[in-house]
Amino acid sequence: MTSATNSITEQNINTASRPSQLRITDVKITNLVGVPFRSTILRVETNQGIVGYGEVRDGASPAYALMLKSRIVGENPCNLDKIFRKIKQFGHHGRQGGGVCGIEMALMDLAGKAYGVPAYALVGGQFRDRIRCYADTPTELDPEAMGERLLERRQRGYTMLKMDVGINLLRDTPGTLIAPDGALDGSDHHKDLMHPFTGIQVTQKGVEQLAGFVEQVRSIVGYDIALAADHFGHIALDSCIRIGRALEPYTLAWIEDLIPWQFTDQWRQLTEAVAVPTCTGEDIYLAENFEPLLAAGAIRVVHPDPATSGGIAETKRLGDRAEQHGIAMALHLAASPVATMASVHLAAATHNFLALEHHAADVPFWNDLVTGLPNPIIADGHIQVPEKPGLGFDDVNTELFAEHLDPQAPLLWADTNEWDAEHSHDRLWS
Incomplete structure (x- = not known):
C-alpha cells in the first residue's frame, strides 16, 4: 500500500489507537465503600492515553492486584491470553482471585477500546x-x-x-x-x-x-x-x-x-x-x-x-x-x-x-x-x-468516587510507585 493510499485509509477509519504499539504504563487504584460493600477500582493506563477499568472483588485486599503491576507494565494489553497466563499463578480461590480478575477486566476494557469493539466481541x-x-x-x-x-x-x-x-x-x-x-x-x-x-x-x-x-x-x-x-x-x-x-x-x-x-x-x-x-x-x-x-x-x-x-x-x-x-x-x-x-x-x-x-x-x-x-x-x-x-461505559464518576472513599485508604487514584520494583523469579519449573 502506498503512503498516499494509507493516508486516505486513515482519514476514513478510527486511528485513535494503534493496537500493536499499545503498552501498559501504570496501574492506579481507588478503594470504595458501600458499592455495595468495599471494592477496589483499578485504572490501567497506557502510552496512548487509553485507560481500562477493572474491579477487585468485594472485601479483597488491593495488594492482590498491586503485586501484579510490575508484571504487566510494558506489556501490550491486547495480548490478553499471554498476560493472563503470566499472572494467573498469583490468584487463588475466594477473594485471593480478585487481583488477577480485576486486571483481566481492565485488559478487556483496554483491548476493546484499542480495537473499537465491545468486550463481548x-x-x-x-x-x-x-x-x-x-x-x-x-x-x-x-x-x-x-x-x-x-x-x-x-x-x-x-x-x-x-x-x-x-x-x-x-x-x-x-x-x-x-x-x-x-x-x-x-x-x-x-x-x-x-x-x-x-x-x-x-x-x-x-x-x-x-x-x-x-x-x-x-x-x-x-x-x-x-x-x-x-x-x-x-x-x-x-x-x-x-x-x-x-x-x-x-x-x-x-x-x-x-x-x-x-x-x-x-x-x-x-x-x-x-x-x-x-x-x-x-x-x-x-x-x-x-x-x-x-x-x-x-x-x-x-x-x-x-x-x-x-x-x-x-x-x-x-x-x-x-x-x-x-x-x-x-x-x-x-x-x-x-x-x-x-x-x-x-x-x-x-x-x-x-x-x-x-x-x-x-x-x-x-x-x-x-x-x-x-x-x-x-x-x-x-x-x-x-x-x-x-x-461500554464512558468513564468513572471521579467526583462521586471521592464521596465514597474507604476511610482506611482515602486516596483517589492512589500512586502505586512502591509496587514498580516488586518482582521475583516467578517461573514454576526449572
Missing part, C-alpha cells in the same frame, strides 16, 4: 443483547417483611429474586438448633470451621420453621417468579438434605452454597436427594477447578463470581464446560457498575447463561458511579448490553 460474540438480573435482598427475620421487600423488587421489574433462608432465622426459637458451645456465637474456635465440622444440626422443628418462612414469602411474592435461597448456615449434609426436601413444594430456582464447594461427593449426595436445583461456585478460581463438580453432576447450576473465577474470558470458558455437562451458569456478583458491566459482556457471550446477581438494589448512587450508560442501568430487571468499545 473479544470472547466470541453475542448470544443476547439484554442481560437478566436477579436482585439479592438483605435478610428480614419476619417473613412478611421479607416478602414485602421482595415484592417491591418484583414491582420494579425484576423477574428473579434471592433471599437468605438459614439458621439465623432460628436462633431465638428454642428447640430448632443443636450445637456445641460457642458454635453459634462466632467464637474464634468455630468461626473458621467448615460446615461438616461445626456439629450444628437443625431439628425437625427448625426445618418446619424454615419451610414455613419460605411458604409465607411465596404467598406474598407469588409462585410465578423465580426465587432462589442462600446463606443456610454452616450445617452438615444431613440437615441440608432435610431442609432441601422440605423446600421442594416452593419451586425455588436454586438453593445455594449449603456445603463448601470443595466437597464434591457431598454435593452429589445432596443433589441426588432433593428435587430443588443445587448451586455453588462463587469462591472457585479458574475453570479447571470447577471440573470435579461438573463431571460428577454434583450441582444443577454453576455460580461463579467473575471477580474470583478468572474474569471474562476464563469464566466464558467455564460456561462452555458447564454447557457440555448440561449445567446452566448464573453469575454471582456484589460489585460496582465496573465489574457489573464486565459481567454483562461475559453474560452476553455465554450460551448457557441464566442470570446475573445484583446486590446493590438499595444503593441510591450506584447508577451514577460511571457515565455513558442508561440511568438506571437496570431497567425492568435487565441490563442492555452496550455497543461501545470495551466494557
